[in-house]
Amino acid sequence: MSHLDQGKTVERAMQPIADLDVPKRLRASVDKQNQILLDLAISLVQAGLPEDQVRSIIDAACASYRDELVSTIPAIRAQDG
């Protein structure tokens, strides 16, 4: 799996988040999540895991954050008026 492929795997996992209108206060957190997932993909590849398994792990790792983000956005919007 090339570095480009790792990036694409992360991009695909993060796609539902990219479609969200993320408030400014949360953007740094989303960027950080992106970077962590990329680093995780790299470390999994370095450990010799097959590509489809790396994809499935990244998808699973991203899913919980995505759910948390979706529930956080309305709370932030309510605060920011």
Added chain:
Amino acid sequence: MDERRRLNDEPGRLAALRRAGILDTPPEEPFERITELVRSVLGVPIATVSLVDEERQWLKSSVGLTITETPRDLSFCTHTIKTREPLIVPDARLDTRFRDFPYVIGEPGVRSYLGLPLETPDGYNLGALCAIDTVPRDFTTTEAAIMKNFSRLVMNELELRQIAMSDSLTGAMTRRGWMEAVETQIARCRRNGQASSIVLLDVDHFKRINDGHGHAAGDRILRGVAQACFANLRDADLFARIGGEEFAIFLPMTDAAHAAALAERLREQISLTPYDLDGAAVRITASFGITQVRADVEGVEAGLKIADAMLYRAKLDGRNVCRVA
């Protein structure tokens, strides 16, 4: 504070753990998912998200274990949080720090351990993400790197929650975050036989400031009041903006008399601080309601109701005063 001092700042670390509002909360999907990933990726029978409290290790999530906490002095993680590096124990039975632990000698027969500190952005280790095996094992640096990234995922989840629980104008907690964290803290103080208190404060005639000087001026006043509170509170105290111009403080290990003394200091400081609004030096005041959380009172809602009644009395008594239940 430098890195090493923060590693040794146990009161600061415990305060950061309290602020995270995660202790003694039910199992949650995000953390369950990560421990399951650790188990499957590293091929270990046991994985945990462990938080190191004052005298115990509490497991927010675990697979392969039925316990939810252990005494702190019988935990691997209390060692993990002393550094920024992974703690690798290839064989616990050969390690004098751990070989006599009951769960090393007996069930589930822990033999090897890889733990990564769960570090906050300001450098406090709240606990550890752990991969545990029941056979001796040399965890590799590659496996440690994977665990490092999983631990960063755990912390990014927690940080996302912290953002949601923090008021963007003042930096105080939000009402929802405060209520959740205080509920846990009241239960904890009760368990330990410690007093705790709630202070409510409301800026007097705030509408006049907004109407007379505009909302930007009102915002400055609210930030100023919050700063005065932050400057006078301990790390372990929980401070929130719970309404437009209303703030709440939870004071663990504090009886009503000490809470009233703090409120009086705050009242005086707020009333003496001038604000330059439209070229004029404007002073504001705040009214305070205080209550000790009584043993017979159930939870934060009830405590807040009593403090609110005292705040109402302070308003009736002419404002810029403190009233204690």
